[in-house]
Amino acid sequence: MVSSDFRPGSPNWIGLGSPDLAESGLFYGSLFGWELDPSGPNGYGLFRRAGRTVAGVGPLTETEALPAWTVYFGAADAAGVAAAAGRSGGTVRVGPTEVPGQGRFAQLTDPAGGRFAVWQAGGTAGLEAVGGPGALCWAELRTSDAPGALRFYRGLFDWRSRDSQLPGTEYTVLRPADGGEEFGGVAGVHPRVDVGWLVHFAVADALLATDEVRRLGGSVVVPPERVPSVGRIAVLADPFGAQFALLEPEPRR
Numbered sequence: 001m002v003s004s005d006f007r008p009g010s011p012n013w014i015g016l017g018s019p020d021l022a023e024s025g026l027f028y029g030s031l032f033g034w035e036l037d038p039s040g041p042n043g044y045g046l047f048r049r050a051g052r053t054v055a056g057v058g059p060l061t062e063t064e065a066l067p068a069w070t071v072y073f074g075a076a077d078a079a080g081v082a083a084a085a086g087r088s089g090g091t092v093r094v095g096p097t098e099v100p101g102q103g104r105f106a107q108l109t110d111p112a113g114g115r116f117a118v119w120q121a122g123g124t125a126g127l128e129a130v131g132g133p134g135a136l137c138w139a140e141l142r143t144s145d146a147p148g149a150l151r152f153y154r155g156l157f158d159w160r161s162r163d164s165q166l167p168g169t170e171y172t173v174l175r176p177a178d179g180g181e182e183f184g185g186v187a188g189v190h191p192r193v194d195v196g197w198l199v200h201f202a203v204a205d206a207l208l209a210t211d212e213v214r215r216l217g218g219s220v221v222v223p224p225e226r227v228p229s230v231g232r233i234a235v236l237a238d239p240f241g242a243q244f245a246l247l248e249p250e251p252r253r
Contacts, residue, residue, distance in 0.1 A: 001130075001131045001137050001138065001181055001182070001183070001202075001249075002130045002131055002136050002137055002138060002139065002181070002183045002184075003130065003131060003180060003181040003183070004126070004127065004128070004129075004130050004131070005180060005181075006074055006121065006125050006126050007074065007176040007177075007178055007179075007180045008074050008075065008076055008157070008176060008177065008178065009073055009074060009075075009156075009157030009158065009159055009176045009177055010073065010074055010175075010176045010180065010181075010183050011071050011072065011073055011074075011130075011136065011139050011183055011184065012072060012073065012074040012119055012121070012125065012126030012127065013056065013071075013072035013117075013119045013126050013127055014055050014056070014069055014070065014071055014072065014127070014136055014199050015055065015056040015057065015058060015069070015070045015072065015117070016047075016055060016056070016057040016058075016067075016068075016069050016070075016242060017057075017058060017059070017060045017061075017065055017066075017067055017068055017069075017070065017242070018057055018058070018059065018060070018067055018240060018242070019059070019060055019067060019240055020240070021036065021038055021043070021045055021057055021058075021059065022036075022038075023239065023240075024036075024057055024238065024240070025038075025045075025047075025057070027216050027217065027218065027238050027239055028047060028055075028238070030212070030216055031209065031212055031213060031216060032049060032054075032133075032134035032201065033049055033050075033134055034047040034048065034049050034054060034055075034134065035047070035048050035049070036057070040056075040058075041099075042058070043058060043059045044056060044057070044058040045057045045058065048128075049129055049134050049135065050129070052128035052129035053127055053128040053129065054127060054128070054129050054130075054134065054135045054136065055127070055136070066241065066242075067238070067240035067241050067242040068115070068194070068196075068242050068243070069197075069198075069199045069242055069243070069244055070107070070115060070116065070117050070197070071116050071117070071139045071197040071199060072105065072116070072117040072118060072119040072126075073116065073117070073118050073119070073157060074118070074119060074120075074121065074126065075118040075119065075120050075157075076120065077120065078096045078104045078105060078106045078118045078119070078120040079096040079104075079106070081106065081108075081118045081156050081157075082095060082096055082106040082108060082118070084155060084156055085108045085110075085152075085156060088111070088152050088155050088156070089111035089152065090108055090109055090110050090111055090152065091108065091109040092106065092107075092108055093107045093108060093109055093115070094106060094107035094117075099122070099124075101122065101123045102122050102123045102124040103119055103120050103121045103122035103123065103124055104119075104120040104122065105117055105118060105119050105120070106118050110143075110149060110152050110153070111145070111148060111149075111152055112143045112144050112145045112148065112149060112195065113195050113196065114141055114142075114143055114149070114195060114196035114197055115196050115197070116196075116197050131202065132202060133202050133203060133204055134201060134202070134203070135201065135202060136199055136200070136201060137200050137201065137202040137247055137249075138183070138184055138185075138199075138200035138245075138247055139183060139184035139197055139198070139199060139200065140184055140185050140186075140187060140197070140198045140200065140245070141184070141185070141186045141187070141196070141197050141198075142187055142188070142189055142190055142193050142194070142195055142196065142197075142198060143186065143187075143188070143189065143195060143196075144188070144189050144195065146170065146172065146186050146187070146188060149186055150172060150186060157176075157177060158177035159174050159175065159176065159177060160174070160175045160176070160177060160179075161173065161174050161175070161186075164185065169187065169188070170187070170188065171185050171186070171187050172185055172186040172187075173185045174186065184197075190222070190235075192221050192222060192235070193221060193222065193235055193243065194243050198235070198243060198244065198245050199244050199245065200233070200244070200245040200246070200247045201244060201245070201246055201247070202246075202247055202248075202249060203246045203247070203248055204248065205248060206224040206231075206232040206233065206234050206246045206247070206248035207224050207232070209234075209246050209248075210223065210224055210234045210236065210246065213236045213238075216239070217239040218236055218237055218238050218239055219236065219237045220234065220235075220236055221235040221236060221237055221243060222234060222235035224246070224248075229250060230247075230249070230250055231247055231248045231249040231250040232247075232248040233245055233246065233247050233248075234246045
């Protein structure tokens with residue numbers, strides 16, 4: 001699961017691009033108990049749960065950008081990672097940019113079209129709450145070229161990996177180069193799930209949370225399904241179409 005030790009190459013931030021921050025705040029507030037603080041620079045806001053930051057949210061700024069969640073990975077040198085991504089067939093959508101007093105970021109796209117970003121910590125190390133209910137717990141890459149994706153991201157972050165024994169699917173589990181918790185995985189394409197990184201939020205009951213998404217105007221992309229030894233997972237979309245997943249972890253024995 002995603003942890004808050006902020007090791008290089010592990011997820012340390014997630015951000016939502018939204019056409020209406022207030023409406024997004026109402027949706028995620030009702031679903032997860034988040035509170036929206038819209039007072040950041042350039043229209044950027046923070047989602048907090050019980051006073052702790054769980055995500056960022058900002059207006060759509062890129063040309064033809066669609067509402068979506070973006071995973072940020074920790075980097076000691078955002079400019080260096082961006083340059084390496086460009087040399088390896090990726091695209092630099094937003095070059096290294098300073099957030100005064102907080103850190104530096106770059107927004108990138110891998111060779112198969114998966115969007116992601118890097119965050120070089122300054123005054124803000126990363127999210128204050130991960131892993132628990134209503135917070136980021138897993139990041140999964142859906143890609144048409146899993147071997148190529150692994151080569152690309154290992155070149156940037158030197159991730160460790162292992163093949164999973166999940167029935168009926170090829171899946172690679174990821175962890176930071178210097179050890180620490182496994183934080184995500186790489187899987188093939190799904191006919192209804194967007195290509196790219198899919199954020200997973202922990203919930204106590206995926207069935208009830210899925211019903212709540214429907215009630216709030218969101219949609220069900222993949223209904224809740226039980227994955228052996230993992231838990232129950234559902235893929236949803238918020239009212240603007242940004243996809244995300246719910247994970248009800250299997251109880252530990």
